[in-house]
Amino acid sequence: MFKSFSSLIFFNMLIMGTIISICSNSWLGAWMGLEINLLSFIPLLNNIKNSLSTESSLKYFLVQALASSILLFIIIIMSLLDSSLFFFNMKMYLYLILNMSLLMKMGAAPFHFWFPEMMEGLSWLMSLMLMTWQKIAPMILIMYCMINNFMMIIIILSIFFGSIGGLNQTSLRKLMAYSSINHVGWMIASSMISQMYWLIYFSLYSFMTTSIILFFHKMNVFYINQVFNMLNAYPIMKFMLFCNFLSLGGLPPFMGFIPKWMVIQNFMDNIPMLILMVMLTLLTLYYYLRITYSAFMINYTIQKFNMNYNLSFNFILLMNFISTFGLIMMMFIFYLL
Incomplete structure (x- = not known):
């Protein structure tokens, strides 16, 4: 990941900025x-x-610069109008624009237009950073000025566009991008409950995404047919990877069902909203199940890659195993306790 000392410095600055x-x-x-x-x-x-990474970096800079300029403009207005009567009358609208700029920064719908196309030009490790670490600061800042009614609309739109966009995708990076947009909606819903619920959801989502992305990075695959071809001779590995996809979609009894289960339990007082969220998420499970069914039931005879097992690959398999059977393991531990 770090090809030079300067890359390490930039990575430390990235963490420091957050x-x-x-x-x-x-x-x-x-x-x-x-x-x-x-x-x-x-x-x-x-x-x-x-050219693809250069184009993606330019897209990211333009979108983030636009969101930052809007954010700074609202901050200046709020500081100039502080404690004035006009500020109290316009406070709701200022916070609304502030939320929009932060939502654009983390790629939530309907401000997600740049996210999938940018992901298509990135390496897997940079995609992992974009889907996990880069969402921390905007998400926490949104919790400081959250408008509940507006966030309800953002939750539905994020889950909807994340579910619809993943249909008929053959690129793994775009598939993971739309899955990330879908999970952003659920993460915002968890943040409306409490910061602890958001932290649990984000931690489990980051773990599941990391286990999948590291596997794709290790195998250097970017399209679904490459995964089908390479894993034909390794049935256990194929089973672990595609069950991890189902876990990312939130299908029980996999670990990805835990954070969605927590959100569902705490949204029982808003049944129409909850039904809409679950029904839209079923679309995500549909295309994950379709990919998994094709991988398990169709025999691909062409093998394009040879894999060598080593310590790093065994660690990736361990992460996939925990991500797949985490719910069962936790229930067994709680039963023993």
């Missing part, structure tokens, strides 16, 4: 942390010298 944002006691300090995070992530995106 920490500054979430630990700041003012909106201006949070904006500065987001800018440090942006300026350190751009060189990491452009680390691989090809």
